[in-house]
Amino acid sequence: MERRRGPSIEDVAREAGVSVATVSRALRGLPNVAESTRTKVQEVASRMQYRADPSAARLATGRTRLVQVAAPTVDGWYFSRFIAGAIDHLVASGYEAITRPVGDPESRAEFLNELVHLEKRVDGLIVVDLNISEEQAEELANAGVATVTAGFATQRFPAVVVDDFHVGWVATNHLLELGHTRIGVISGEPNHPLAFSIPGLRLAGYTAALAEHGIAVDPALEQSGRFTAPGGRRAMERLLAMDDPPTAVFAMSDEMAFGAWRAMQDAGLSWPDDVAIVGIDDHELAELVDLTTVRLAPRRLGGVAAERLLANIENREPVVADEDEARNASLRWLELVPRSSTMGIDPGR
Numbered sequence: 001m002e003r004r005r006g007p008s009i010e011d012v013a014r015e016a017g018v019s020v021a022t023v024s025r026a027l028r029g030l031p032n033v034a035e036s037t038r039t040k041v042q043e044v045a046s047r048m049q050y051r052a053d054p055s056a057a058r059l060a061t062g063r064t065r066l067v068q069v070a071a072p073t074v075d076g077w078y079f080s081r082f083i084a085g086a087i088d089h090l091v092a093s094g095y096e097a098i099t100r101p102v103g104d105p106e107s108r109a110e111f112l113n114e115l116v117h118l119e120k121r122v123d124g125l126i127v128v129d130l131n132i133s134e135e136q137a138e139e140l141a142n143a144g145v146a147t148v149t150a151g152f153a154t155q156r157f158p159a160v161v162v163d164d165f166h167v168g169w170v171a172t173n174h175l176l177e178l179g180h181t182r183i184g185v186i187s188g189e190p191n192h193p194l195a196f197s198i199p200g201l202r203l204a205g206y207t208a209a210l211a212e213h214g215i216a217v218d219p220a221l222e223q224s225g226r227f228t229a230p231g232g233r234r235a236m237e238r239l240l241a242m243d244d245p246p247t248a249v250f251a252m253s254d255e256m257a258f259g260a261w262r263a264m265q266d267a268g269l270s271w272p273d274d275v276a277i278v279g280i281d282d283h284e285l286a287e288l289v290d291l292t293t294v295r296l297a298p299r300r301l302g303g304v305a306a307e308r309l310l311a312n313i314e315n316r317e318p319v320v321a322d323e324d325e326a327r328n329a330s331l332r333w334l335e336l337v338p339r340s341s342t343m344g345i346d347p348g349r
Helices: 009-016 020-027 035-047 054-061 077-092 105-117 134-142 164-177 198-212 229-240 254-266 284-289 298-313 323-327
Strands: 066-071 096-101 124-128 146-150 183-187 222-224 248-251 276-281 292-295 335-337
Touching: 009 020, 009 035, 020 035, 066 077, 077 096, 077 124, 077 298, 124 298, 134 146, 146 298, 164 183, 164 198, 164 248, 164 276, 164 292, 164 335, 183 198, 183 229, 183 254, 222 229, 229 248, 229 254, 248 254, 254 276, 254 284
Parallel strands: 066 096, 066 124, 124 146, 183 222, 183 248, 248 276, 276 292
Antiparallel strands: 292 335
């Protein structure tokens, strides 16, 4: 029995009354296509249930239309949403994504050793919070691999960077303005072997906020939570066991804050009367448990990273909302969200 062939790009072009090249550009989101034409092509392609043939596109362009996204982990809350945002944008633009977790020194060394051989396998690379060296960035650039970094910047590639120093400052300053002077911090791993920069930068923001209020740092008030809820729980248990426990805690992620909250419940304590807690991210559960948090936008940030990478691959200007977003996409998306974990119950609720 002969297999029924689906509609071709030529069929779509004929039905829409445009050239094959216009159909290709319209469906891939490329510039120089009138919006009315793009809309018409998309409607025709949808009605005809046309699906582009990736192998044909690769043969025609000499590209793989594959992008690799490398991150310390692919299942943590922040990283999974960043990657989802990048993949959404890539898929909408006709690309496929390969994710690669690089969560230990061995896998990172293997990844870095393979960088110079990526050109024939992928069109581009998004490197999230891995802090490749300038020398490695130079080797990657010489290999011809389009690259965007996220969470850190190099001199060679476009970057999307969250100001994690400011994140730490905002969270700590909120607690200071509420009158707390003994503030604990549940951190990640500042000396992580992968040079994971976020904990150190957020800790520096915490330290700077304390210094602005004339408060000396007490090293005993920093406990590692490893960016997990169980880790946050154990860190909070250690803080509560101190002879002079903190009256407030800055947890460097909402997941660690959830663990800290459970440790408080186990100890018969409640927020904010016994201990106030602020987290980072605005996890979906943060609103449900009334956790004060600093809202970031990892999914949106991932989309911007993908857009900048595709602009690099396709030799065009990235599509951005305004000049501020083009310079630094992160600060405009940072927002303190006060809730009852630091502010008490809203009488209007």
